[in-house]
Amino acid sequence: MKHHCALCGRPLASAAVFIAQYPVGPSCARRAGLLELSKRAGGLVHPGRRVATRQVKPQNLDLFEVDA
Numbered sequence: 001m002k003h004h005c006a007l008c009g010r011p012l013a014s015a016a017v018f019i020a021q022y023p024v025g026p027s028c029a030r031r032a033g034l035l036e037l038s039k040r041a042g043g044l045v046h047p048g049r050r051v052a053t054r055q056v057k058p059q060n061l062d063l064f065e066v067d068a
């Protein structure tokens with residue numbers, strides 16, 4: 001599913017913030033001051049989900065073992 005910025009309508013790879021359920025891109029969020037607003041609790045502006053991308057390379061060992 002392709003998201004579009006709620007403020008400018010451009011297609012988004014990932015949303016910087018959400019106004020309710022509407023995604024906003026990083027440039028628009030910065031210009032509109034939504035990044036600071038998203039850090040406050042209890043508002044309609046939520047921070048976008050950051051997807052941690054860790055590429056698992058089997059030839060590399062972990063520096064520290066993680067006990068699950």
Ligand SMILES: [Zn+2]
Binds near residue numbers: 008024
């Ligand atoms: Zn935008």
